[in-house]
């Protein structure tokens with residue numbers, strides 16, 4: 001059997017730096033666990049725009065459709081702010097999500113014990129936190145028509161449309177219930193059914209799907225109240241399912257509870273391919289951080305943990321994913337901190353590549 005294939009798209013800003021550390025981890029699995037991957041690399045975002053005048057070349061899109069999993073770094077940067085909307089770096093990422101039909105975006109927010117002090121919330125509120133946000137990723141206001149900026153009378157109007165079909169809600173709800181079944185069997189669905197028809201339909205469909213999962217305790221919350229509860233007592237949640245825009249906001253808020261955006265991975269999953277693996281793209285939740293790019297300051301952990309999610313969700317290697325997660329935990333417990341995690345007196349930061357090396361060393365020690 002041929003090796004599983006990975007397409008790596010480092011992207012912009014700190015993307016290439018953090019991805020270089022993921023490559024060390026991938027190589028380690030090939031050398032030490034006999035898990036070799038066929039890795040190819042290509043451009044996305046501003047890097048692709050600079051080379052091809054488009055944030056995602058058609059050939060790259062075609063490759064992404066063929067591989068077993070895509071690993072993406074980050075896209076965007078101030079240099080591209082002036083570009084037309086249609087060729088902004090972000091469009092490359094949105095095209096990947098849409099054309100691969102990656103409807104279920106899994107964003108875990110886990111607080112590592114060693115980092116509980118970094119949260120802006122009190123330690124007892126976040127210590128041991130382990131929640132999973134499932135964000136719908138291919139529909140809603142991000143993609144709804146009509147959209148645009150039009151002239152009306154003597155002024156312009158900006159338009160975006162929130163739109164959800166029953167089947168779009170149904171499939172992401174099922175992904176969330178399936179995850180809840182493997183976790184603490186609690187699912188909270190968030191929308192704005194008090195003001196939005198799409199929210200009313202969302203609530204109805206999720207409730208209906210819930211009948212197929214009687215063991216899962218389902219609750220509903222308005223998304224604004226959900227945001228408040230996430231800050232008040234996040235440990236009340238296990239799995240949260242929500243739409244594209246609310247998921248974008250709530251996942252950033254949840255991420256910050258854990259202390260640093262630099263820690264959190266994500267998986268975007270679609271329907272199973274012919275080989276049974278889901279269409280999949282893995283990427284850190286953080287952005288391209290242009291202010292620190294190229295200085296060896298970036299934290300590679302979110303990107304490395306995104307590869308751990310690939311091991312778990314694409315390659316059914318849950319034990320190896322856990323091995324990698326534990327290696328990260330050990331390195332943090334031993335005190336290694338990239339610049340984003342500083343705060344303690346007398347601790348010097350490690351560089352991006354030192355952090356990667358430390359994680360590889362912890363993997364070695366796990367054997």
Ligand code: IPM
Pocket residue numbers: 090093094248
């Ligand atoms: C995210 C990001 C993206 C989004 C941007 C980069 C298009 O904020 O993945 O959360 O809005 O979905």
Ligand code: MG
Pocket residue numbers: 248249252
């Ligand atoms: Mg976001």
